[in-house]
Amino acid sequence: MKNKSLLIFILLLSASLSSLYAQGFVVNYDESKVPEYTLPDPLIFNNGTKVRNKKQWEKRRSEILKIFENEVYGVAPEWDGEIISSELSSDINALNGGAVRKEIKITLKREDKEQDMIMLLYLPKSSGPVPLFLGYNFGGNHTVTSEPGIAVTNSWVRNNKEANILDNKAKESERGRDASSWQVKEIISRGYGLATIYYGDVDPDFDDGFKNGVHGLYGSDPDNTSWGSIAAWAWGLSRAMDYLEKIPAVDSKKVVVMGHSRLGKTALWAGATDKRFAAVISNNSGCGGAALSKRVFGETVGSINRSFPHWFCENFNKYNEREDLLPVDQHQLLALIAPRPVYVASAEEDQWADPKGEFLSCVAASPVYKLLTGKGFPAIQMPAVNSPVVSKIGYHIRTGVHDVTLYDWQQYLNFANLHLR
Numbered sequence: 267m268k269n270k271s272l273l274i275f276i277l278l279l280s281a282s283l284s285s286l287y288a289q290g291f292v293v294n295y296d297e298s299k300v301p302e303y304t305l306p307d308p309l310i311f312n313n314g315t316k317v318r319n320k321k322q323w324e325k326r327r328s329e330i331l332k333i334f335e336n337e338v339y340g341v342a343p344e345w346d347g348e349i350i351s352s353e354l355s356s357d358i359n360a361l362n363g364g365a366v367r368k369e370i371k372i373t374l375k376r377e378d379k380e381q382d383m384i385m386l387l388y389l390p391k392s393s394g395p396v397p398l399f400l401g402y403n404f405g406g407n408h409t410v411t412s413e414p415g416i417a418v419t420n421s422w423v424r425n426n427k428e429a430n431i432l433d434n435k436a437k438e439s440e441r442g443r444d445a446s447s448w449q450v451k452e453i454i455s456r457g458y459g460l461a462t463i464y465y466g467d468v469d470p471d472f473d474d475g476f477k478n479g480v481h482g483l484y485g486s487d488p489d490n491t492s493w494g495s496i497a498a499w500a501w502g503l504s505r506a507m508d509y510l511e512k513i514p515a516v517d518s519k520k521v522v523v524m525g526h527s528r529l530g531k532t533a534l535w536a537g538a539t540d541k542r543f544a545a546v547i548s549n550n551s552g553c554g555g556a557a558l559s560k561r562v563f564g565e566t567v568g569s570i571n572r573s574f575p576h577w578f579c580e581n582f583n584k585y586n587e588r589e590d591l592l593p594v595d596q597h598q599l600l601a602l603i604a605p606r607p608v609y610v611a612s613a614e615e616d617q618w619a620d621p622k623g624e625f626l627s628c629v630a631a632s633p634v635y636k637l638l639t640g641k642g643f644p645a646i647q648m649p650a651v652n653s654p655v656v657s658k659i660g661y662h663i664r665t666g667v668h669d670v671t672l673y674d675w676q677q678y679l680n681f682a683n684l685h686l687r
C-alpha cells in the first residue's frame with residue numbers, strides 16, 4: 267500500500283515537472299535534454315531550391331531578413347526625418363590628455379515630433395579619420411568612465427538596488443560604474459574611437475505597448491509585426507551612423523557595432539539590417555541574439571517573451587514553447603551579416619545565454635561565409651576557454667560570468683585590426 271502511494275506520488279510529480287518544462291518554467295541546463303532539431307538551411311530558398319552563387323545569395327538574404335522582421339524583431343520604419351546635431355561639451359585633454367571627448371545631442375526630428383539621444387564620443391588624438399566602436403550603454407553615459415565632465419542622464423533608467431536607484435532616475439554616485447565594461451583607455455591606445463549612447467534615450471526599456479521612445483516619432487497602432495524595442499534600438503544605431511557619416515574625424519567605413527546582452531542582440535540586428543556597419547560584435551547575447559533557439563537550452567523563446575514582452579514583435583509569441591515551428595534560427599542572423607566580420611563571445615558561467623548554442627550558430631552560419639568569401643568558420647567543436655577561434659567569424663568562450671571584460675575587448679580590438687586595418 268505504502269509503495270503504491272509512493273509510486274502515484276512519483277508519477278504525479280514527474281507529470282507536473284514535464285508540464286512545467288513544456289511551459290518553459292523549468293530551465294534546461296542539461297545537454298542530454300536538448301531536443302532533436304533541424305536548422306533551416308540558410309542556402310535553401312523558401313521554395314526549396316538551392317542558392318548557387320553570390321548573386322543568388324542577395325535574393326535569399328532578403329527572404330531571411332523578411333522572416334526575421336515579420337516573426338522575430340518586427341518591422342522598423344524607413345527613416346524620412348531630419349537629424350540635427352549640437353555639441354554639448356568638448357574636452358581636448360580627456361583621459362589625462364590622451365584623448366578628445368565630446369558629448370553630442372542628436373535630435374531625430376520627424377514632422378512635429380522630436381526625440382533626442384546623446385552620444386558620448388572619445389577619439390584618439392590623431393590627425394586622420396579613425397575607425398570606431400559604436401555601442402549602447404546600459405546606465406547612462408556618465409557610467410562609462412569616471413570623468414566628471416560627462417552629464418548624468420535625465421532619461422528614464424531601470425531601477426537598480428545595488429546602485430540605490432529606486433525612482434528610475436540616474437544618480438551622480440554611479441559615475442564610472444561600468445568603466446570596466448568599456449575599457450576606453452585600451453580602445454584609444456589601439457587607435458580606435460568609441461561612440462556610445464544610453465539605450466534608454468532611444469527607447470525606454472519597459473513595456474508600454476510600443477509607444478514611447480522613437481516609436482513615438484511614428485505613432486501608429488501596433489500590430490503583430492510592429493517593431494519591438496530591440497528593433498527600435500537597432501534603428502537608433504543606424505541613426506547614430508547617419509550622424510557619424512557626416513563627421514570627418516571618423517572613418518565611417520570602419521564602424522564596428524558592438525553590444526552586450528540585450529544590447530548584443532541589438533548589435534546583431536543592427537548589423538543585419540544596416541550594411542554600413544563594417545563589423546559586428548555580440549557579447550553574451552544569448553536568446554534572441556547569437557544562441558540557437560531550437561536547442562531550448564537556458565533562456566527560451568517563451569521565457570524571454572514573458573519577461574520582456576516589449577523586446578520582440580507580437581508574432582514571436584507564436585513560438586513560445588514551440589521553437590520547433592520557428593522558420594528561422596539565429597545562425598541565419600549571423601549569416602545576414604556575411605561577408606562582413608562578426609564576432610560572438612560567450613562566458614563559461616553564463617549558461618543562461620547558452621554558450622554552446624552561440625558557438626553552434628557560428629558553425630551553422632559558416633556555409634554562407636564560405637560561399638561569399640571562400641573561407642568558412644574553422645571549428646566544429648567548442649574551443650577550450652580563453653582560446654578564440656577567428657576567421658571572418660570570430661568566437662570565444664572566456665572564463666567568468668555574464669559581463670564585458672578587458673579580455674573581451676582585447677579580442678575585439680585584435681579582430682578589428684585583423685579585418686579593418
Ligand code: GCU
Pocket residue numbers: 526527528529550551552553565570573
Ligand atoms: C536578462 C535576459 C537576457 C538578456 C539580459 C541582459 O538576463 O533574460 O536575454 O540578455 O537580461 O540584457 O542583461
